[in-house]
Amino acid sequence: MEYNNLIDTSLSLTSTPYKDLLDHMEQEMQSNKDGIESKIRPKTEQVNDLVEELNSANVENQRLTEMLAVMSQNYNVLTNQMKEYVTKTDKTDINIGSRKRKSYQNITTNHLNNCDINNSIGGSSSGDEENFSCKKAKGDFSKANISRVCVRTQTSDTRLIVNDGYQWRKYGQKMTRDNPCPRAYFICSFAPSCPVKKKVQRSNEDQSMLVAIYEGEHNHPQSSNVEGKQSSSRSVTACSTSSCSSKKTAMTLDPTEPISQENEVKYSNKKEVNSHELQQFLVDQMALSLTRDASFRESIAKAISSGRLLISKLVINNTPSIPL
DNA sequence: CGTCTTTGACCAGCGC
């Protein structure tokens, strides 16, 4: 009996009214499916676009990483070369100094703190300024307080005068072996008993640079207010450590040595100059090489325009020892 | 006339 009922129900479902209902439901489902698909498709396309963009960003990041790795490698190589060069030139200077005036070499060694001349001129192979204050200093070198000052002047100005606030009398001028410019000898004329002497010569490498070597210590106050007497003196633009000649930037100066306010001579310790300048030089070189690289500029522009700069920045920040 | 600069001579140290 129950079986008969089931058969009747099954037959009745395939009868016309129910069949129509089923067809209608199928159509409804199909249309819903189409509607959902049509709505999903743009999202899928967007996701695909994003994935594609992400992939291209990854590729670009990879390329930038490789570039930075190369740059980092070059940076390290340059750093090593620079260190090697500095070491070599220091040794060369000592050797040059030992070629002549043997006694002075010893003196220089013994008074390296005060007289860093021979070494501080770093890189000067001329040997002229290395022997800048050799002979006379020998006798009373232990008393001598030697300092060196670089001053930038007009190249056309042939006068070897450094206005440092003191009054000087020129007592000699000599041509030196390795420098086409003569060397002038000055003695402090403010006080007759003042033992301070000054030697001034143009830098062999940078003719606009005047190198003044001071020997001794003034036993009188600064005469910077005595104007007019030094009619031949003039204000000069002192060189900063970075604007000096690349190799001869090092200069030492006794802190007690007065410097005129108008000159604003800047000076610093050799080691500071070396490390800071070296770093700055390398940074400049890297920045220069980067900005010269058309593909790098293009990549950066692309990254900026597409808003992916943060990604690139992350890559850069993760790159070791790249000063940016 | 006093002061400063110029310049040739002289001296001393150093390497060969």
Add this chain to the structure above:
DNA sequence: GCGCTGGTCAAAGACG
């Protein structure tokens, strides 16, 4: 000892 080089002296000239 000689020659080279750097440092100093001093006479002469320039300048204000």
